[in-house]
Amino acid sequence: xxxxxxxxxxxxxxxxxxxxxxxxxxxxxxxxxxxxxxxxxxxxxxxxxxxxxxxxxxxxxxxxxxxxxxxxxxxxxxxxxxxxxxxxxxxxxxxxxxxxxxxxxxxxxxxxxxxxxxxxxxxxxxxxxxxxxxxxxxxxxxxxxxxxxxxxxxxxxxxxxxxxxxxxxxxxxxxxxx
Amino acid sequence: xxxxxxxxxxxxxxxxxxxxxxxxxxxxxxxxxxxxxxxxxxxxxxxxxxxxxxxxxxxxxxxxxxxxxxxxxxxxxxxxxxxxxxxxxxxxxxxxxxxxxxxxxxxxxxxxxxxxxxxxxxxxxxxxxxxxxxxxxxxxxxxxxxxxxxxxxxxxxxxxxxxxxxxxxxxxxxxxxxxxxxxxxxxxxxxxxxxxxxxxxxxxxxxxxxxxxxxxxxxxxxxxxxxxxxxxxxxxxxxxxxxxxxxxxxxxxxxxxxxxxxxxxxxxxxxxxx
Amino acid sequence: xxxxxxxxxxxxxxxxxxxxxxxxxxxxxxxxxxxxxxxxxxxxxxxxxxxxxxxxxxxxxxxxxxxxxxxxxxxxxxxxxxxxxxxxxxxxxxxxxxxxxxxxxxxxxxxxxxxxxxxxxxxxxxxxxxxxxxxxxxxxxxxxxxxxxxxxxxxxxxxxxxxxxxxxxxxxxxxxxxxxxxxxxxxxxxxxxxxxxxxxxxxxxxxxxxxxxxxxxxxxxxxxxxxxxxxxxxxxxxxxxxxxxxxxxxxxxxxxxxxxxxxxxxxxxxxxxxxxxxxxxxxxxxxxxxxxxxxxxxxxxxxxxxxxxxxxxxxxxxxxxxxxxxxxxxxxxxxxxxxxxxxxxxxxxxxxxxxxxxxxxxxxxxxxxxxxxxxxx
Numbered sequence: 001x002x003x004x005x006x007x008x009x010x011x012x013x014x015x016x017x018x019x020x021x022x023x024x025x026x027x028x029x030x031x032x033x034x035x036x037x038x039x040x041x042x043x044x045x046x047x048x049x050x051x052x053x054x055x056x057x058x059x060x061x062x063x064x065x066x067x068x069x070x071x072x073x074x075x076x077x078x079x080x081x082x083x084x085x086x087x088x089x090x091x092x093x094x095x096x097x098x099x100x101x102x103x104x105x106x107x108x109x110x111x112x113x114x115x116x117x118x119x120x121x122x123x124x125x126x127x128x129x130x131x132x133x134x135x136x137x138x139x140x141x142x143x144x145x146x147x148x149x150x151x152x153x154x155x156x157x158x159x160x161x162x163x164x165x166x167x168x169x170x171x172x173x174x175x176x177x178x
Numbered sequence: 179x180x181x182x183x184x185x186x187x188x189x190x191x192x193x194x195x196x197x198x199x200x201x202x203x204x205x206x207x208x209x210x211x212x213x214x215x216x217x218x219x220x221x222x223x224x225x226x227x228x229x230x231x232x233x234x235x236x237x238x239x240x241x242x243x244x245x246x247x248x249x250x251x252x253x254x255x256x257x258x259x260x261x262x263x264x265x266x267x268x269x270x271x272x273x274x275x276x277x278x279x280x281x282x283x284x285x286x287x288x289x290x291x292x293x294x295x296x297x298x299x300x301x302x303x304x305x306x307x308x309x310x311x312x313x314x315x316x317x318x319x320x321x322x323x324x325x326x327x328x329x330x331x332x333x334x335x336x337x338x339x340x341x342x343x344x345x346x347x348x349x350x351x352x353x354x355x356x357x358x359x360x361x362x363x364x365x366x367x368x369x370x371x372x373x374x375x376x377x378x379x380x381x382x383x384x385x386x387x388x389x390x391x392x393x394x395x396x397x398x399x400x401x402x403x404x405x406x407x408x409x410x411x412x413x414x415x416x417x418x419x420x421x422x423x424x425x426x427x428x429x430x431x432x433x434x435x436x437x438x439x440x441x442x443x444x445x446x447x448x449x450x451x452x
Numbered sequence: 453x454x455x456x457x458x459x460x461x462x463x464x465x466x467x468x469x470x471x472x473x474x475x476x477x478x479x480x481x482x483x484x485x486x487x488x489x490x491x492x493x494x495x496x497x498x499x500x501x502x503x504x505x506x507x508x509x510x511x512x513x514x515x516x517x518x519x520x521x522x523x524x525x526x527x528x529x530x531x532x533x534x535x536x537x538x539x540x541x542x543x544x545x546x547x548x549x550x551x552x553x554x555x556x557x558x559x560x561x562x563x564x565x566x567x568x569x570x571x572x573x574x575x576x577x578x579x580x581x582x583x584x585x586x587x588x589x590x591x592x593x594x595x596x597x598x599x600x601x602x603x604x605x606x607x608x609x610x611x612x613x614x615x616x617x618x619x620x621x622x623x624x625x626x627x628x629x630x631x632x633x634x635x636x637x638x639x640x641x642x643x644x645x646x647x648x649x650x651x652x653x654x655x656x657x658x659x660x661x662x663x664x665x666x667x668x669x670x671x672x673x674x675x676x677x678x679x680x681x682x683x684x685x686x687x688x689x690x691x692x693x694x695x696x697x698x699x700x701x702x703x704x705x706x707x708x709x710x711x712x713x714x715x716x717x718x719x720x721x722x723x724x725x726x727x728x729x730x731x732x733x734x735x736x737x738x739x740x741x742x743x744x745x746x747x748x749x750x751x752x753x754x755x756x757x758x759x760x761x762x763x764x765x766x767x768x769x770x771x772x773x774x775x776x777x778x779x780x781x782x783x784x785x786x787x788x789x790x791x792x793x794x795x796x797x798x799x800x801x802x803x804x805x806x807x808x809x810x811x812x813x814x815x816x817x818x819x820x821x822x823x824x825x826x827x828x829x
Contacts, residue, residue, distance in 0.1 A: 021630060025459045028632050034459065036630040040485065040569035061742040062818050063629050192690065222675040227519075238679055238690060243672040245522065246681035246691075247515065248545050254512035258519025258527070259672060261503050262477045266523065266673045284515075287508035444498045451499070 003056040004141050005065040008131070009082040010074030012049045015128030020051030022132060022150045027055040029146035035063045048078040055141060070139050072131060073098055074113060091139055093131075109138055109177055116169050126166035129155075133170015138178065144171070187211040187221075189241050196235055200386075200394025202353030202379030203300055207236045209356045209377075210269070210298060213363035224267045227256040229281060231273035231307045233300035233379075250280030253288045256295050264294065264437040267367060274301040275313040278334050282314075289343035292371035293436035297345075298363060299336055299374065302381040310384030321388045340374040341429045347373035348429035352401040353380060355425060362427065370435040378405075378423075455635045462626040463488035463530075465597045465633065466556060467496060469604030470528050472641055475554075476502035477527040479516035481509055481535060484568045485624040486558035489530035510538035517553045518546050522680065524671035526608055530556035532624075533566060536575055536582070543617050544583030545682045547705065550659070550667065552611035552646055554604070556620040558627040559735075561813035570813035571624035573735055576790035579619050580764050586702055588709035590716060591619040591764040594626055595738040598633040603761070609644040610716065614708055615666050621763060623786070625736035625815050649676065659701075660687040665708035709765060718761040719770060723749070727756025729825055730778045730803075732771075732795060734760055737784050737816050744821035755825065763791065768798050775799035782825055784808035784816045804828075 006023065008016040017038050024034035038051040052065040068086045073079035074095045086092060088104040096112040111134055117127040129151060136147050148167060155163045180190050188211065197203050214224065224242045228234035230249035237244035243266075247255045252270045260268045277285050277299045288295060304322060305311040312322030312329040315336065319328040341348045347369035349362035359377050366373030380386065380397035391397050408426040411419060460468070466489050470478075478493040494504040502525075507513040510531055517527035531539060536557040546553050561567025562574045575582075579591040590610050594600040600622065607618040647668040649656050658678040661667045667687075670676030683691035684698045692698070709716065720738075723745060724730065731741040738759040748755040758774060758781075760767050775781065781803050783792040789807045796805055808824045810816050 021459065024630060024632075028457055028459055033632050035632075036459065037625070037628065040628065060631065061739045061746075063625065063631070063736070063739060064815055064817075066817065066819075222677065223673055225672050238681070242677050243522075244677075244679045245519070245672075246679070246683065247518075248541055248682055251511060251515040251542065254507065254515035255519040257505065257507070257512070258477065258479060258516030258521075259523055260519075261479075261505055261516070262520035262525040262527070263523035263671075263673050283508050284512055287512070440498070440503060444501060444503075447498050 003054065003058070003060070004069050005067055006053045006055070006070040006072075006141065007050055007065050007068050007082055007085075008053070008072045009048060009050040009078035011078065012047060014074055015125065016049065016074070016131070017051045018154065019128040019132055020053050022147070022154050023053045023135075023142065024055070025153070026142040026146040026150040027053070029149050030142050032057050033060050035060045037063055048075065048081040050078070050082055070135065070141065072135055073100075074127070074131065093135055093138060109174070111173055111177055113170070113173070116173050117166065121162070121166060121169060123162060123166075126162060129163050129166035130170040130173075133167040134174040137171045137174035183208070183211055183215060187215060187241055188239050192239050195239055197232060198383040200380070200382040201232070202302065202398075203233055203236065205353045205356050206298070206300055206359055206377045206379055207239065209359035210271075210363050211240065212360045213367060216360070216364050217367050219267055219367070223265060224269065225259055226269050226271060227252045227259065228271045229273070229276040231276045231305070232302070233271055233273040234276060236271045250276055251284060252276065253281060253284040253295065253297065257288060257293055260293055260295055261437055261440070264441070268295045269367070270295055270297045272297065272299050273306075274299060274303060274315040274336070275305045278314045278336060278339070285340070286343040289340050289345040289372050289374070291436045292344055292346055292433050294370055295372055296363065296366045296369075297372070297374045299376050300379045301336060301376050302379040302385060304381050304385035306381050306384055310388055316385075322385075323388070336376045337374070337428050344372070345374045345429065346371040346431055346433050349427045350376040350378070350423070350425045352378040352405055352425065354398045354401040355405060358425060365427065365430070369430075369432060370438070371433055455637075457632050457634045459630045460597050460633045461488060461630045462594070462597045462600045462622060462628065463558065464492055465601040466530070466604045466620065466622070467492040468635065469601040470554070470608065471496055471500060472601075472638060473605040473608035474526045474643055474645070475528050475608065476500070477517060477520035477525040478502070478529065479505040479507050479520070479527070480513040480529040480531060481507055483510070483532045483535045485560055485627050486530045486532045486535075486556060488627075489556060489558070493528075510535035511542060514539040514542035514555070518542060518549070518551045521551045521553050522672045526552070526612070528554040528556065528608075530558065532558045532560045532568075533562045533575070534564065536578065540582040544585060544587060546617040547583065547587040548682055548684075548701075549680050550615040550669070550705070551617070552615050552669075553617050554607045554611055554620060555617055556604075556622060559621065559623040567813040569624070571736060571786060571815060572811070572813055573623055573737070573786040573790070575621065576763060576785075576787065579621050586706060588616055588706050589619065589764045590614070590616060590709060590762065591621050592761060593621045593734045593763050595735050595759065596626070597629065597631045600626060601633065601635060605641060605643070609642065612644050612646040613666070614712065615646060615669060616709065621735070623735045653677065657687045658689040659685060661704060661708070665704050665711065713765050716762055717765055717767040719767040720759045720761060721757060721774070723756035724758065724774055724777075726754050727778050728754040729780045729782060729829060730756050730758050730774060731821060731825075732758045732760075732781055732783045733785070734763060734791065737786060740816050740818045741784060741821055743818035744825070747818060747822050748825060753825065753829065760791075766794050766798070771795065771798050772802075775802040778803055780804045780806060780828060782806045782808060782821065782828070784810075784821050784824070786810050786816060
């Protein structure tokens, strides 16, 4: 049974809650099922916050991530808090600023996601979109067409071009590493 | 034979009412019916709402859509009626404990919203239905069954409370000044926003007896002698006003009414979607 | 035509369902984790000519929807834990005065302020007995986003049909999770409106019930000048001190739900034909149970699931039948054992009943159910 459990983690304000929603919508665009859940309240503002997505071609019963296939961590705090539960052969994508510990057969990708958004694009608010570009390029968990469609349906009007650029940036920096 | 007013506006088969001999509530209720008659509003477009307590039995005798709710919550029920069907004239009858103790929060917020409701508070300075406990309008040092050594709470001035919370029409009268109750309620009904009329009543059975105020007649005499019309008060010295209270129209400053403001949003959205 | 499949949050599905059912009035007070229901109602209602009000407190919200419903508007309020406690008195009012309305409670950790952003199932018994006095209750419990949409409509339909408050008992997981849903075409949705009197206003007795034990209800402001009270009252609506009137009223209120149990009760079962162990759960936990059942089946254990959709009234007859067939019933709940009391009452000594309780304000994991069953079998 094909089932992907994905956890996006970072600090509140990095847009990862929306990131999770977009990823889940992208999966629906692909014709699959998805469930998205997230941390709420004080936990979601500042500190470490997470957004979880499960994607499957079958019905999704249990809605929470237990055996994480893909973990994205944009901050050290989020990595420390949420790296437990990542499968032995899971994929770990971290921002270059995060110091990740190698364990088992986990594939680690350390990528300058935040720097690319802040320095290359000059727009820290697209950090989440760059991250989605990176995640999809590496994992192919959903198609790029579906991702782009989902992004453009969610972002504010007038920011479409910027977000397209952010996705392209994500693909580019992921490719450099692969 | 009941009068024409009673015949037209009361559920005569429900009379006589349950109030004690000498209670002021019957006079005030009749004055309200008289105000409704004078306002000429269709009986089928009026709803009378009350909470719990002696005064809250009044709607049962009045021939309209009447709603006897839970203690303190009359204004919140009334708010739902007014909001869902703004063409209904909503009149709320409360007692002093009902309106300012358990229902105090609903009172100040209904005032603040300026929603088109007419609230009439029958103030007899006591909880009568439960047998004479002190209320937020029992004068300081007066007695109640729960204040056997004198009440140390400071009393609320209901009119000042309502006016400062945002009610746009506020007035006070007494059971003795029954025709003033009628004219104030009539003005209150014609105000589009939130109006509050404090009608000072008397409870000879509990408040009167506990505090040695004498018979219902002497309590009414006290109302007559202590009430000063606001127009007359303007010409009186502070010393002369000592121990007196004001009656008459205390505030009249119309402002946009709440359900009309909401209707504007509905209309704007309709326009935008066309 | 079905709508396009889209990602939707449980709380959002509740509002969509309410609007589809004809909700035209909402009053409430913001409280986590139900707040999105208020926010979306505020956005959607004026667009369909309805009205939204944020009241000064939860009590006021409950009172306002009763007032609005008396004018004929289908009305709803939503809340969580502490707010549900505050609404109880007026839920009883809606019950005795027979005013249709829907109360949504998105359950969070309790008691008191508890764990505001985390899930629990602590209000199963409060939904049944929260307000004082004997009273009927209908409480529905969704376990998916799509079902939240469907049950919200059902809640309005039951409220209208039986003139009673109906509780939609959600939990934080279902309220906050987003999943893929496809909403039905409006033409496929059954909408029920309250019976209104067909007699003249002079002949109208507001609390004279028909054969279905439900009295027709006239809208305020339409010429039927009747009285509504929370006191015990007779057919005329006026208060009565008669013990016979009290007895008749309280029994009728209860019986009007009791005689319609077959229409009201609903549940879902899976793999019960050959099941030796039955997992009985509701709300978000039912999803864990389904995963657990699949794992157990793979391991050769004959597990089945039973999910009451109407918690109240509980689908008693069907459970009694199943209890005679299975050996063990496991009841996982995110409380210290509430619905299990009802299960024990219904099943008597027919089957062994095992509790699985979690009060850490986290959903029960499938593997926790699996190990519990492996341990007790």
